[in-house]
Amino acid sequence: xxxxQTRDLRKVFRSVRRRPGALGALRTLFSRDYEERxxxxxxxMSLEAGELVGYIGPNGAGKSTTxxxxxxxxxxxxxxxxxxxxxxxEHRKDNARNIGVVFGQRSQLYWDLPLVESFELxxxxxxxxxxxxxxxxxxxxxxxxxxxFLRTPVRQLSLGQRMRGDFAAALLHDPKIVYLDEPTxxxxxxxxxxxxxxxxxxxxxxxxTIILTTHDLADVERLCRRIVLIDRGTIIYDxxxxxxxxxxxxxxxxxxxxxxxxxxxxxxxxxxxxxxxVRARFRFDRNRERADLxxxxxxxxxxLEDVTxxxxxxxxxxxxxxxxxxxxxxxxxxx
Amino acid sequence: MEVxxxxxxxxxxxxxxxxxxTALYAQNAAPMNLPLHSMITYATVALLxxxxxxxxxxRLIREKIREGTIATDLMKPISVxxxxxxxxxxxxxxxxxxxxxxxxxxxxxxxxxxxPPATLAAFAFSFLLGYCVNFFxxxxxxxxxxxxxxxxxxxLIVRWVSDLLSGQIIPLTxxxxxxxxxxxxxxxxxxxxxxxLIYVGVIPASQWMTYFAxxxxxxxxxxxxxxxxxxxASRRVVIQGG
Ligand SMILES: Nc1ncnc2c1ncn2[C@@H]1O[C@H](COP(=O)(O)OP(=O)(O)OP(=O)(O)O)[C@@H](O)[C@H]1O
Ligand SMILES: [Mg+2]
Numbered sequence: 001x002x003x004x005q006t007r008d009l010r011k012v013f014r015s016v017r018r019r020p021g022a023l024g025a026l027r028t029l030f031s032r033d034y035e036e037r038x039x040x041x042x043x044x045m046s047l048e049a050g051e052l053v054g055y056i057g058p059n060g061a062g063k064s065t066t067x068x069x070x071x072x073x074x075x076x077x078x079x080x081x082x083x084x085x086x087x088x089x090e091h092r093k094d095n096a097r098n099i100g101v102v103f104g105q106r107s108q109l110y111w112d113l114p115l116v117e118s119f120e121l122x123x124x125x126x127x128x129x130x131x132x133x134x135x136x137x138x139x140x141x142x143x144x145x146x147x148x149f150l151r152t153p154v155r156q157l158s159l160g161q162r163m164r165g166d167f168a169a170a171l172l173h174d175p176k177i178v179y180l181d182e183p184t185x186x187x188x189x190x191x192x193x194x195x196x197x198x199x200x201x202x203x204x205x206x207x208x209t210i211i212l213t214t215h216d217l218a219d220v221e222r223l224c225r226r227i228v229l230i231d232r233g234t235i236i237y238d239x240x241x242x243x244x245x246x247x248x249x250x251x252x253x254x255x256x257x258x259x260x261x262x263x264x265x266x267x268x269x270x271x272x273x274x275x276x277x278v279r280a281r282f283r284f285d286r287n288r289e290r291a292d293l294x295x296x297x298x299x300x301x302x303x304l305e306d307v308t309x310x311x312x313x314x315x316x317x318x319x320x321x322x323x324x325x326x327x328x329x330x331x332x333x334x335x
Numbered sequence: 336m337e338v339x340x341x342x343x344x345x346x347x348x349x350x351x352x353x354x355x356x357t358a359l360y361a362q363n364a365a366p367m368n369l370p371l372h373s374m375i376t377y378a379t380v381a382l383l384x385x386x387x388x389x390x391x392x393x394r395l396i397r398e399k400i401r402e403g404t405i406a407t408d409l410m411k412p413i414s415v416x417x418x419x420x421x422x423x424x425x426x427x428x429x430x431x432x433x434x435x436x437x438x439x440x441x442x443x444x445x446x447x448x449x450x451p452p453a454t455l456a457a458f459a460f461s462f463l464l465g466y467c468v469n470f471f472x473x474x475x476x477x478x479x480x481x482x483x484x485x486x487x488x489x490x491l492i493v494r495w496v497s498d499l500l501s502g503q504i505i506p507l508t509x510x511x512x513x514x515x516x517x518x519x520x521x522x523x524x525x526x527x528x529x530x531x532l533i534y535v536g537v538i539p540a541s542q543w544m545t546y547f548a549x550x551x552x553x554x555x556x557x558x559x560x561x562x563x564x565x566x567x568a569s570r571r572v573v574i575q576g577g
Contacts, residue, residue: 073409075570089570096412108407125411 002046003177003209004070009079010233011040011065039065041233042079049176052203052210054224054241056217058322062233063213064103067179070211071101084176097126100170104182107166109154115165116150119172126173133172140168143198160191167198177209178202184216196222217315229318229326236326241314248320249312254282254291256298257306267298278305345382345437346444352378353445369506373535376448380534381503381527383438384462388469388526390430392423396477405572416474416565423470450534457543461530464550468525471557472497478561481568502528508537522557525550 014034040062047053057063068074069081072088072095081088088095101108109118123133141147144164149157157165163183170178180199184192200223202208212223220227220241227244229237237244254270261277269289270282284294291309298304353375360371369377396419399405408415450458476490498504501523510518518524529546532538538546 068406071410073406073572092409092569093412093414096410099410101410103406106404106407108410125413 003049003084004045004047004211005080005082006046006066006070007044007080009040009043009066009069009081010038010077011062011069011074012077013037013039038233040069040076043230043233043235045228045235045238047209047211049209050203050207051226052199052212052224054220054227055211055213055230056220056227056318057230061230063230064181066230067101067181067211067213070179071099072096097173098176100173100175100178102163102166102170102178102180102183104163104180104185107154107162108169109162109165111155112153114151114153115146115157118154118165118169122169122172128173132174136172136174137168140171143201144168144194159186160188163187163191163195167195171202171208174206175208177211179211179213181213182215183212184214184219192216192219199223217318221314229321231322231325236321244317245312245314248317250286251283252286252291252312253310254284254294254298255308255310256280256282256302256304257308259303259305262302265302267294267301269297270294342437342440345386346440348382349379349445352382369508369535369537372446372448373537374506375445377506377531377535379445379447381531384465384527384530385503386430386437387427388466390423390426391473391477392421392426393419393470393473393477395419395422396474397480400480400572409569409572415569416561419474420470427466448535450536453540454533454536457540458530458534461533461543461547461550464547464554465526465530468522468550468554468557471554471561472522472526474561475557475564478564478568481572497523497526500524501526502531506532506537508532522553525553 014036043062043066055063055066065074069076070083070088072083072090072092075089083095084098086095086098109115110121113121119133119137122128128136141150144167146161146164146168149161149165152161154162154165167183183199184195187195196219199210199212203210203223212219214220224241226239227237227241228235253273254267256265256279258265258278258280262275262280265272265275265280267282270284273281273283275281282294284291295307295309298307356374356378357371360374396405399408405415408418449455472493476493479489500507500518500521503526507515507518507524507528509515519528529538529550533543533546
């Protein structure tokens with residue numbers, strides 16, 4: 001049985017159309033003139049317990065809106081949603097006990113309090129048993145290296161420190177499900193890696209179900225086996241990261257480094273894309289040629305110093321889907 | 336430092352009130368059977384009450400809706416209205432700490448009647464009811480933000496009306512004729528007027544229960560209305576930003 005299940009989930013925002021000017025402002029008060037914006041347009045998805053799914057889509061696609069409906073703070077316009085057997089917007093408080101949330105763009109910590117006081121407050125709010133609290137806090141403090149700023153007021157924390165605090169805050173009560181909405185936004189490379197490591201660990205060790213929204217596809221490559229792609233409120237792809245890579249990654253690249261410069265190197269079955277001195281980059285059709293045979297052929301022809309086989313790049317694939325839209329490429333691959 | 340300014344401004348206001356009422360009474364002796372010393376007591380106690388009642392815990396609602404931070408509270412297993420109430424009480428208590436020294440000062444400066452303990456207890460109870468009525472009134476007012484995000488105009492009008500009709504500035508017994516009777520029928524009277532009139536003895540012990548009942552009625556009505564509004568509001572809450 002899936003732990004999260006939505007069916008034809010829709011959210012339409014209705015806002016009063018504003019009129020310019022002072023008189024306009026007055027008329028706005030009484031106006032019945034609405035502007036409608038469909039943010040989520042029939043999303044059906046289901047997650048099994050313990051899954052870690054990347055929820056990906058361009059700006060304004062409806063990701064945050066979906067997540068808000070899963071937390072119960074937004075009521076869907078239509079469709080159904082079920083999270084661990086609870087309809088979130090009907091039983092917001094019960095649902096809140098099952099979930100943990102990190103919104104990268106806003107903090108749930110108490111601005112004026114030292115970090116650890118925020119944690120204490122959360123312990124009281126969720127009624128976390130003292131032993132669980134101590135164990136979790138100790139673990140998070142060491143994993144996220146928070147000792148240095150545990151007593152610092154949240155307002156004085158750097159973005160990266162605050163984000164680590166937010167992760168701990170979201171997980172103290174051992175939630176079954178965690179929503180992460182852009183949790184690596186604005187972090188440096190080291191901090192990003194630390195957070196990814198942490199997410200992977202929570203998912204693996206605690207079996208926490210995680211929905212991860214991000215614009216950094218390295219997060220997805222590192223963490224997710226499955227992605228759900230959403231565009232203009234509609235799901236356009238739901239499946240393995242590997243599959244989309246295979247579908248879109250028909251062409252691969254082989255980069256050769258020679259011991260001495262080679263003028264226009266040739267490789268049967270592969271097409272030279274660029275070459276400069278000791279370096280050459282070939283493109284080949286994965287369905288027609290085998291990489292190992294190409295490499296052997298190359299080593300017979302030239303003195304090689306190094307060979308790199310470039311993996312299909314998720315970012316390039318996703319970029320292409322955003323621009324061109326998604327269509328299954330399985331047929332193309334077969335032909 | 337904050338305590339000092341607070342006390343300073345309070346002492347000044349008590350002094351001005353006394354001067355004002357003394358001057359007014361010199362023109363027109365004892366309107367409505369309220370002698371000058373009772374009037375000064377009334378005004379001083381009203382001022383001290385306002386220090387507590389003007390702390391508006393529910394103002395948070397408006398700010399949180401505007402900035403979208405209410406999302407964070409809604410994602411916790413808590414009753415959000417209760418959270419606002421506790422926050423208000425907390426702020427009030429903090430404020431009360433500042434009020435106590437002011438109180439001592441004010442009492443030294445002007446002569447304030449201190450009623451017998453039973454009356455004092457009745458006043459305290461009535462004040463508690465008034466505090467809650469005031470909370471729900473503020474809550475309803477700030478909840479308008481769920482619908483329009485702009486609540487300033489409404490708040491200003493209600494504030495103005497309530498200042499005048501709650502008995503905070505002028506005892507409601509001073510209002511003439513039918514209007515005088517009408518204002519007692521409004522919810523604002525439950526906030527300042529009832530506790531104050533109990534304090535100065537205008538409402539005799541025999542009528543306490545009736546006045547409590549009216550206060551409780553308003554409290555129940557506003558409480559029910561707030562619950563209803565909160566239900567409706569949280570169904571249509573739109574979280575800003577994202
Ligand atoms: N409170 C609101 N009122 C009106 N429209 C809204 C509101 N919140 C979101 N929208 C609209 O709904 C659509 C989806 O927004 P949402 O925040 O879900 O996008 P997103 O996928 O999270 O984008 P991003 O990657 O930029 O965070 C957008 O067109 C947005 O303008
Ligand atoms: Mg978003």
